[in-house]
Amino acid sequence: MIDLTVDSGSDILIPGMVARNRAVHGDLVVIEIIAKSDWLSPSGNIHEPSVEIGDGDKIKTPKTNTSSILPTGKVVGILQRNWREYVACFSQDEETGRGDKKAGKVLVIPWDYRIPKIRISTRQIDSLQDHRILVRIDSWEVDSMYPNGHFVRSLGKIGDLETEVASILVENDLRVPPFSEAQLKELPIDTEQYPWKMTDEEIECRRDLRESHLIFSIDPKGCEDVDDTLSVRRLSNGNLELGVHIADVTYFVRPGSLTDIEAQNRSTTVYLADRRYDMLPAVLSSNLCSLISGVDRYAVSVIWELTSDYEVINTWYGRTVIRSQYKLFYELAQAVHDGIVDAEIVRNIPELHNLWGEELEIRLNELKDSIDMLMMVARGLKTRRVASGALELESVEVQVQLSETKSVENLNPKQSLEIHDTIAECMIFANHWVAKKITETFPNKALLRHHPLPKDEQFGNLRSCAASLGFKINTNSNKQLAESLDLCVDDNDPVVNKLLRSLATQAMSNAAYFCTGCLARDQFFHYGLALDVYTHFTSPIRRYADVIVHRQLLAAVGNKHEVKSKLPTSTHLDEISQHINKKHRSSQYAQRESQELFQCLYFRGRGTEDENCIVDAVIFQLRDNGVFTFIPRYGIKGPVYLRNKDGLVVHISNEDDIEWTGGDLIKHDTYVEVNSILGQQKYHLLQHITVKLSLQDSWAHASSLRLELYSNKPQRKEQDSMNDVAKQQKASMIEEVSMEAVEKRLQLESYDLGDNFTSLKQQYGQSTNSMYTLFEELKENS
Known part of the structure; x- marks a missing residue:
């Protein structure tokens, strides 16, 4: 060496x-x-x-x-x-797939570009020629160019939606089989014939909040696994009381049980563009643990007493019994806060359907007062945290509504961002205080979430983009970065600040779970949230890390069900945290790839002159042969070539005619200069251009979208915000592709849709649940 x-x-x-x-x-x-x-x-x-x-x-x-x-x-x-199982396929080219076919030897091409071709033995080449298959590598001889492997099974025909989704899951090492009969036998039964009931003995061990607190939930539309609810009220001494009440999953999932082992293996609920795969069986995730309104539920609560300037003077942790009174979605809560109260609002709050006159007015005012107070408290908490340097970063969330019921649409032009921030702030506050409690009690074996300092060199592209408009980015601390991002505002282009925040997100290090006994104390901090300690406590239905944290918190406060000696040791907890981190990353990759799959399926068959294919794009990175752009309309990022494979450079005439001609391409700090025999043109960072989208199909790998230069002038038809348009367009893409896939499958199977469309969609793998990524993840997955 x-x-x-x-x-x-x-x-x-x-x-x-x-x-x-x-x-x-x-x-x-x-x-x-x-x-x-x-x-x-x-x-x-x-x-x-x-x-x-x-x-x-x-x-x-x-x-x-x-x-x-x-x-x-x-x-x-x-x-x-x-080595693992790899998704692969047979080559369409006889020469590329060379091998001794008589002996069943053939080269297959892995889906992952980073994996070399694999030589397998199979006599099913003809029947599986158009299939994606699973293969495993067995050996790789020293004198061989390719590894040897074997055929495992077929995933289905190339191009079918279910085949492509299965490929994404396999390639990200996500195993989501149905829950076993043995696992389901561990769980309580809740049917009309055998309804599950709380026990008096358990209720006596808990703080009963059912009559004393107005508790409600606010989630994305279509959310069924309600992890968290909130309460807020003014106390007789003038102080405020804020409560965060989280589903008590650990009451039902005991350490070492089959359900617990399976939940640990999965580590997270996997949200794809059109479906989800739960970490816990549905009897828990959508029923007994879900804090739905009007039903008594077990919870684990954190309740604070706050002064008028939001100083914490008392904190209570423990198990509770709650009854949520309202199940709201973001747009609805925002409308109530804004004072928009009409028949449409009442129609979308089932809890108010049987009320009339004065009683209805009293209940609506009571709900509005609670939401108003909650938003006031959240603003106060956020102001204190931002003053410490918390970052406001940007991410495009895709929310898909596939329910056939009508809902409130476009009730607020802000798209409920204020409500998003309110709920997120309350969850962040709870996670922080739970982290403080378990760290104090278990200094060497608490499970926390660490967001390390970003590397300064990662901010290069962000600095260049900001400098192109005369802005300066200061990255000496999270507070200075946040303050400088706040100043990067172009009144004529609202996309600028959002895109710069997105680039800041890309520059961040990855947040990760860790055991406190395996990291130096001065490394516990969460950079993005500007907190000294942080964990995940608020989503135990969909994250196994939260299940562990619940057990640690309840052990810390001396709950009789949680014995400290049963908690994982520091070494074991370190292994668990590494596994959770791996599964969390895999889930994120799979979610992104499924969105890209639906984007590709949406554009398949569309002509390049289709109005959906000619869109505005913003340059955010420069390269030696082109630029990277962001398309606000779809939330898509991709390259646009200014030099082609033959070495020719692009030139656009005044009539927007594109020619490829001889010349040079020179990259500068903030722009790319194209010098051709027809003249000079420049492409600046944050410049708007028009691009043409088309599908770049691939037989062996995932298809992708090709972005081609259409004009060096902007095409800004939409004046809506970047996130809102991207959400709407992606939701439309996913719904349209899903419906087409179901119809195609049904036609192949000679089914008649009739009146059973919804049930048939479920039969063929189309979940009626919305794919959503909770707001707090958007703030910390940096």
Whole structure:
């Protein structure tokens, strides 16, 4: 080995298949750093995905910029193979799929570009030619260019929605089989014949809030697994009382039970674009643990007494019995707060349906007062936290409503952002105070969530974009970053601030769970939220980390059901946290890929002159052969080439005619300059251009969208905010594609839709639940 005192935090460039030395993505390897004089720079070009895969040294690049040279090395040993099942398919090209077909030997192409072709033995080539299949690697001989493997099973025909979704799950190592009979037998029964009931003995052990507190929930439309409810009231001494009441999952899921083991293995509910896969069986997630209105439920509560300036003077933690009085969605709660009270509002609050006259007015005023007070408290809490440096970052949330019932639409032009922030702030407050309690009680084995400091070099693109409009980004602290982002406002272009916040999100380090006994105390902080300690407590129905935290909190306050000795040790908790982190990342990747799948299916078959395919885009990154753009209408990011594969550069005439001609492309700090024989043109950061969207189909891999330059002028038909338009368009995409997939499947099976459309959608894998990512994750998944 050559000792070059390389920073352990630095990336190491491994250029090409030879240097990888039969290592496969995911393997644990030993790397030798080569002589410094031979180090390489990553390419500054935009690359097609295929140039990154493994049949040659295609990613090897010359040393073009000494400031971007990376330590370069080669694999000299493989400590641990981490082979798994891979999604693959047979090649359409006889030459590419060369092999001895008489002997059943053939090369298959993995879905993942990073995995080399795999030689398998099978005699089912003809029947599976148009299928995605699962294969496993068995060995990789020293003198062989490709690893050997075997066929496992077929996932279905290429292009079918269910096949592509299954591929996404497999590639992200997400196993979501139906819950077993043994697991379901552990759970309570709740049917009309055998209804589940609370016991008097259990109620006596809890604080009963059913009559004393007005408790309600506010969630996205279509949400069935209601984790959290809230209460707020003014006390007789003039102080405020805020309560956060969370589903008591740990009452039903005991440590070491089959349900607990399965929940730990899954670690999270997986939300895809059109469906979800629950961490817990439906009898818990959608029923007994869900804090639906009008029903008595067990909860774990945190209740604070606050002064008029929102100082905490008393905190109570413990198990409770609650009865939520209202189940609201964001738009509805915002409308009530704004004083929009009419028949449409009442129609969307089932709890008010049987009330009339004065009684109805009293209940509505009572609800409005609670929402108003809650929003006032949340604003106060947020002001205190932002003063400490909390970041307001940007993310595009996709919310899909597939219910066939009518609902309140567009009640508020703010799209209920204030309500989102209110609920998020209350959840953040609860998570912070629970983290303080369990850390004080279990200093070496509490489960917390850490958001480390971002690397300064990650802010390069953000600084460049801001500088292009004369703004300056200060990244010396989270407070200074937040303050500088607040100043990056272009009155003529509302997209600018949102896009800069999105770039700030990309620059962040990843938040992760950890055991307090395995990290230095000064590293416990959460950078993005500006908190010294933080955890996840508010969503135990969909996150296993919260289940652990509930057990730790209840043990900390001396609850009789929780024995401290039964909590995981520091070493065990560290292993669990690493597993949860892995599953959480996999779930995020799968969610993103499923959204991209629906985007591709939506654009399939659309002509390039379709008005949905000609859209406005904003340049946010410059490369040596093009630019990266963001499309506000769809929330899509992608490359636009200014130099093609033949080396020609783009030129646009005054009539917006595009020509590819000889010339040079020069990248500067804030713009790309195109010098062709027809003249000079520039493309600046944060410049609006018009792009044409088309589908780039792939047989072996995931299809993608191609963005092509249509005009160097903006096309800004929409004046709505970036997030709102993206949400609406993505929701429309997903609903349209889902309906088409169901209809196609039904036609193939010769079914008659009749009056059973909803049940048939469920039969064929189409969930009626909305895909949503709770607001607090948007603030901390940076």
